[in-house]
Amino acid sequence: MARKALELLKRTVWLACLGIAGHLNVARADGSQQVQFESAAVLPTPFQARIAQQSGQVLKARPGTPLIGYLTRPPGEGPFPAVVVLHGCTGLFPSVRKSWSERLSSWGYVALFVDSFSTRGIRETCDHRGLLADRVYDAYGALEFLSKLSFVDPRRIALSGSSAGGTTTLEAVQAGGAEQLMERKFKAAIAYYPNCSAANGDMAVPTLILIGELDDWTPAQKCQAMVAEHGGKGAVQLEVFKxxxxxxxxxxxxxxxxxxGHRVEYNAAAADQSVSDVRAFLKRAFSG
Incomplete structure (x- = not known):
């Protein structure tokens, strides 16, 4: 009982902070603002609800998890299109956040970088995929948060992620998955070096996958096979960098x-081309 009371107190304090501080809390040196929101509630699937109903039970949604994120926006009133960004298995790096937030802002997009680890007390998840399902709901919680901001166009919000965040991105927009349970939908998706063996290739929105030819952690061959088998569904664009x-x-x-046990390495030519690909992809996706 004492433990439950403590958890309830923590949650009450967190929600109170949300109400007092509002959407935008702490201005950062890099121009971003720290924000607080919750992951989307985990809803029972229609199948789970039907089975429970047959046995006289009623399944309730699992409440969302408190999260923090970092928000940047272009100058002006908007409303602007926006991009939710998910980090990899080693967490959210300030340098990556800074470079991409400046880039997206210069293109005219609001950017929300989701920190899935800090409030959960997690440092990294590179040895396992146990958090993947939860992070899908982090993405939709971020979507819900952005959709309520006056300077964001709720009809034009994309999801992006790298490595484990890229895998989560594919999972989040996979047709028939969690996306079918959500009222709000992403407009498009971008996945840097995702594990394509975790997705079936049937995407609910236009999706750009960017991966290295020599990637030995999330092999490009898995993405090529996925697109070859299911490329006709969901308009998946695959870019493999030699x-x-x-x-x-x-x-x-x-x-x-x-x-x-895997080789990770920067490649300037691939990086530059991928940035150009992302910019062109978002322009097409948001113009529709």
């Missing part, structure tokens, strides 16, 4: 290194 490895868009890995 000579590039996992994390090719991370400038901090210019010398390359081994992580968890």
């Amino acid at each position: 000579g590039a490895r996992h994390a090719f868009a991370s400038p901090g890995l210019k010398t390359g290194k081994e992580e968890y």
Whole structure:
């Protein structure tokens, strides 16, 4: 009972902070603002609800998890299109957040970088995928949060992620998955070096996948096979960069290194081309 009371108190305090501080809380040195929101509530699937009903039970939604994020916006009143960004299995790096937030803002987009680890007390998840399902609901919680901001166009919000965040991105927009349970939908999706074996390739929105030819952590061959088998559904665009490895868009890995038994290395040519691909893709997706 004492433990439940403590958890209830923590949650009450968190929600009170949300109400007092409003949407925008702490201005950062890099121009972003720290914000607080919750992951989307986990709803029972129609099948789960039907089975429960047959046995006289009523399934309730699992409440969302408190999260923090970092928000940047272009100058002006908007409303602007926006991008939700999910980090990889090692967490949210300030340098990556800074470079991409400045880039997206210069293109005219609001950006919300979701920190899925801090409030959960997690440092990394590279050895397992246990948090993948929860992070899908983090993405939809971020979508809900952005959709209520006056300077964001709720009809034009894309989801983007890299590595484990890229895998989560594919899972989040996969037709027939969690997206069918959500009232609000993403307009498009971008996945850097995702694990394509975790997705069936049937995407509910236009999806851009960017991956290195020599990636030995999330092999490009898995993405090529997925697109070959299901490429006709969901308008999946796959870009495979020759000579590039996992994390090719991370400038901090210019010398390359081994992580968890895999080679990660920056590739300037692939990184630059991928940025151009992302910009063109978002322009097309948001113009529709």
